[in-house]
Amino acid sequence: MGRELKVSSIERGTVIDHIRAGNALKVVRILGIEGSGATVSIVMNVSSGTMGRKDILKVEDRTLSREEVDKIALVAPGATINIIEDFEVVEKHGVELPGEIGTILGCPNEGCVTNSGEPVSPRFTVVGREPVRLRCVYCEEETEDVEENLL
Ligand code: CTP
Numbered sequence: 001m002g003r004e005l006k007v008s009s010i011e012r013g014t015v016i017d018h019i020r021a022g023n024a025l026k027v028v029r030i031l032g033i034e035g036s037g038a039t040v041s042i043v044m045n046v047s048s049g050t051m052g053r054k055d056i057l058k059v060e061d062r063t064l065s066r067e068e069v070d071k072i073a074l075v076a077p078g079a080t081i082n083i084i085e086d087f088e089v090v091e092k093h094g095v096e097l098p099g100e101i102g103t104i105l106g107c108p109n110e111g112c113v114t115n116s117g118e119p120v121s122p123r124f125t126v127v128g129r130e131p132v133r134l135r136c137v138y139c140e141e142e143t144e145d146v147e148e149n150l151l
């Protein structure tokens with residue numbers, strides 16, 4: 001297996017590895033890190049020993065909390081989170097889908113209160129994991145179409 005370094009190692013921060021190829025930008029969107037001021041490197045479509053092709057995201061100088069990171073299980077269920085300090089991986093774990101999803105998705109039901117212009121933010125309960133199935137807390141509409149409904 002070739003070890004090619006496409007993007008520099010980072011001194012400190014969080015590396016999200018093993019993102020299914022094509023989904024890195026969705027992970028960026030879910031984490032809401034575009035406007036955060038953090039330095040972010042996005043590596044797309046590199047070859048991986050285990051998954052053919054993959055994407056990688058490197059967020060410098062930020063240690064993302066488990067809560068922040070678990071949301072990305074919606075679009076990157078097999079992702080690995082690496083916490084980097086002094087250039088070393090000091091923590092490595094998978095992502096786990098949380099029981100509830102906050103305001104990163106809109107409800108697909110047009111009649112839902114969350115789509116009515118009222119100041120009510122969408123929230124979903126996770127009612128199925130493989131495939132992911134979400135139920136709106138307000139109107140009980142269920143959907144498996146995560147990507148379609150990302151805000
Ligand atoms: N990484 C980085 N900066 C560092 C250390 C690691 O950007 N200072 C990145 C690596 O490029 C890799 C990820 O963090 O994408 C995980 O690093 P490491 O555990 O060293 O790689 P692997 O052993 O290949 O990981 P795994 O076993 O999880 O596949």
Ligand code: ZN
Pocket residue numbers: 107108109112113114136137138139140141
């Ligand atoms: Zn709803």
